[in-house]
Amino acid sequence: MDSLHKRLEQEAESAGYHLNADVQFTKGLVKSLLVNERRYGYWACPCRLASGDKQEDLDIICPCDYRDPDLNDYDACYCALYVSEAARKGEKTVGSIPERRPPPAERQQRAQRQPGGMFGLSLPIWRCKVCGYLCAREQPPEVCPICKSKRDRFERFIEAART
Numbered sequence: 626m627d628s629l630h631k632r633l634e635q636e637a638e639s640a641g642y643h644l645n646a647d648v649q650f651t652k653g654l655v656k657s658l659l660v661n662e663r664r665y666g667y668w669a670c671p672c673r674l675a676s677g678d679k680q681e682d683l684d685i686i687c688p689c690d691y692r693d694p695d696l697n698d699y700d701a702c703y704c705a706l707y708v709s710e711a712a713r714k715g716e717k718t719v720g721s722i723p724e725r726r727p728p729p730a731e732r733q734q735r736a737q738r739q740p741g742g743m744f745g746l747s748l749p750i751w752r753c754k755v756c757g758y759l760c761a762r763e764q765p766p767e768v769c770p771i772c773k774s775k776r777d778r779f780e781r782f783i784e785a786a787r788t
């Protein structure tokens with residue numbers, strides 16, 4: 626558990642993310658990830674109820690699809706395993722984070738919906754103006770995982786299709 630915590634910390638930092646600075650709390654979540662791995666065979670989010678069907682739970686395998694938007698909006702992921710740089714430094718307080726995951730019926734509808742638009746993208750593409758790194762997400766990352774430039778060096782490169 627300690628070694629996984631260390632590994633996650635290193636991976637997060639090298640990719641421009643941050644684990645919660647409360648080590649005891651964070652290790653508790655890491656332990657829950659290991660429990661879920663034993664239980665389901667994958668890292669189901671510790672704070673959500675997994676179905677046990679990997680295909681159905683793909684969006685909540687840690688790091689989940691909702692981590693980045695939650696970091697943007699609330700300075701922490703739903704479980705608060707990952708936090709923003711400001712939260713890590715104690716400059717922002719993390720409160721309770723509303724569940725962003727849509728209910729099962731909506732998830733099913735989304736999965737069946739065909740993408741539209743010129744490129745059929747469901748998310749905009751962001752480009753790091755420093756190194757050219759591209760990523761598809763609602764907002765650019767806090768820090769470019771390649772060249773470590775800050776968010777303000779990203780430009781919106783391709784718009785998402787309207788749904």
Ligand code: SF4
Binds near residue numbers: 670
């Ligand atoms: S909410 Fe946080 S801990 Fe839970 S799966 Fe998402 S990134 Fe992992």
